[in-house]
Structures are given as structure tokens and as C-alpha cells.
Amino acid sequence: MFIDLNDLALRGGERHQRVYSLDVAPVVLGGAGYQVLVPDGVKVAVNRVAGGFLLDVSLDARVYGPCARCLQEAVLEVHAEQQEFAATAKGGWEGTELSEFIEELVADISAITREALVLALPAQIVCAPECKxxxxxxxxxxxxxxxxxxxxxxxxxxxxxxxxxxxxxxxx
Ligand SMILES: [Zn+2]
Ligand SMILES: [Zn+2]
Structure with missing residues (x-):
């Protein structure tokens, strides 16, 4: 899922906010695959700021897969959010300040969502903290x-x- 930031026609200080429903591909953690559901969708806010666009992506995901300890089905609820910046003009920015997920002002929302989710996941998913x-x-x-x-x-x-x-x- 992509958003062309130019299409939003935002003027300075304006903000675009919408919830997008999108499918997130399974994530692999410790060699096991986990299904991802985002029942309330992915919230995207785009702010027109000086020099570019600031994107905020946030989601509440439900992640299903084997418990890393007992291999029974485990469910994890996780909140993830990620902020990305894209400049309207190339010059004058450090590479690290610019989002690697926004090319020519087209934002790859699926990739940002995935990055946010992967960063929010624990190293191991367990069915319960006290799982033996x-x-x-x-x-x-x-x-x-x-x-x-x-x-x-x-x-x-x-x-x-x-x-x-x-x-x-x-x-x-
Ligand atoms: Zn377990
Ligand atoms: Zn035994």
C-alpha cells in the first residue's frame, strides 16, 4: 500500500489522517512463522511541516504463532508506532534524517507498518510469562x-x- 504525499495536496501546517486496512504478511521470529492481524487498521497521519512531510504510523496488532518455550499457540497483543520524515527538496538533509521507506514522496505504508511491528515485537513470543x-x-x-x-x-x-x-x- 502506497501513499503519494503530493496527492494529499497539504499546505503548510495541514494534516491528513486516515485509517487504512491492510494485510500484514507473517513475520518470522526465531525460525517460526507468526500470523499478524490488525483488526482496527493502520492509523496514518501526514503532517506538512517546514521542508517536508512527517508521517506517523501506528497500529495495534494481534500476533499468532507457537510459544517459543512450549510450542502451544501463543497470542500477543502489541502496539507499534513509527515516525518517518520525507523532505520536499533533496539538498540539506542528512541521509539518516530521511525515511528509507519514502521515495520521490511516495510512502510505502506496508513497509513502514512492517518495520514498526518488527521493532515492537519481543525477542521471543511466549504463551504466558510463567510458561514452564x-x-x-x-x-x-x-x-x-x-x-x-x-x-x-x-x-x-x-x-x-x-x-x-x-x-x-x-x-x-
Ligand atoms: Zn508456552
Ligand atoms: Zn521429561
Whole structure:
């Protein structure tokens, strides 16, 4: 979805505000795919400011996919917002001040939405903060109950140590 900022015919100090409904492609996080729903749409505000346009994009997304710990379905509600600037004249701006998503005053709203969402997501999506995950030995879902592996199988410190080893050759 693109908006040509010139088409808005905004004069200095004017503002264009609209809600756009658009589909957001699934995001991949830690190797797993997550579906994205934006039920209330993506709010876009364009402000005509000195030297260019200031774009504010905000959305409330619902992200669905496997819990990073137990692999059961997890749902995350996340608020994302992003501000981008586009200059009406090329000269006089640092590259870092200009939006990489706005070319020739045509704003790629889908790309800005995606960037905002990805930045707002946590490193891991879990079904609940207290999710106990799977037994590292037998794969049993520890939220359902203990498995037969015994105490060391469900000791969380064991899991942490295992993760820390990361392929170095220190003997356990
Ligand atoms: Zn979980
Ligand atoms: Zn087990």
C-alpha cells in the first residue's frame, strides 16, 4: 500500500489522517512463522511541516504463532508506532534524517507498518510469562504436569546451563 504525499495536496501546517486496512504478511521470529492481524487498521497521519512531510504510523496488532518455550499457540497483543520524515527538496538533509521507506514522496505504508511491528515485537513470543516450557530431556509439556525424568529433568537451572554451553567444548 502506497501513499503519494503530493496527492494529499497539504499546505503548510495541514494534516491528513486516515485509517487504512491492510494485510500484514507473517513475520518470522526465531525460525517460526507468526500470523499478524490488525483488526482496527493502520492509523496514518501526514503532517506538512517546514521542508517536508512527517508521517506517523501506528497500529495495534494481534500476533499468532507457537510459544517459543512450549510450542502451544501463543497470542500477543502489541502496539507499534513509527515516525518517518520525507523532505520536499533533496539538498540539506542528512541521509539518516530521511525515511528509507519514502521515495520521490511516495510512502510505502506496508513497509513502514512492517518495520514498526518488527521493532515492537519481543525477542521471543511466549504463551504466558510463567510458561514452564518443554522438558529438555523428553519434550513433555511441563505446563500440563511433571514428566518421569525426575527433578533434574525439570530443574530450570539445568536448562539455562545447557543453553550457555553453546557448542564450546567444556565438559559438563
Ligand atoms: Zn508456552
Ligand atoms: Zn521429561
Amino acid at each position: 516450557g518443554l522438558c529438555p530431556r523428553c519434550g513433555h509439556d511441563l505446563n500440563v504436569g511433571c514428566c518421569a525424568c525426575g527433578p533434574e529433568g525439570i530443574d530450570e537451572r539445568w536448562g539455562v546451563l545447557k543453553d550457555l554451553r553453546l557448542g564450546d567444548d567444556v565438559a559438563p
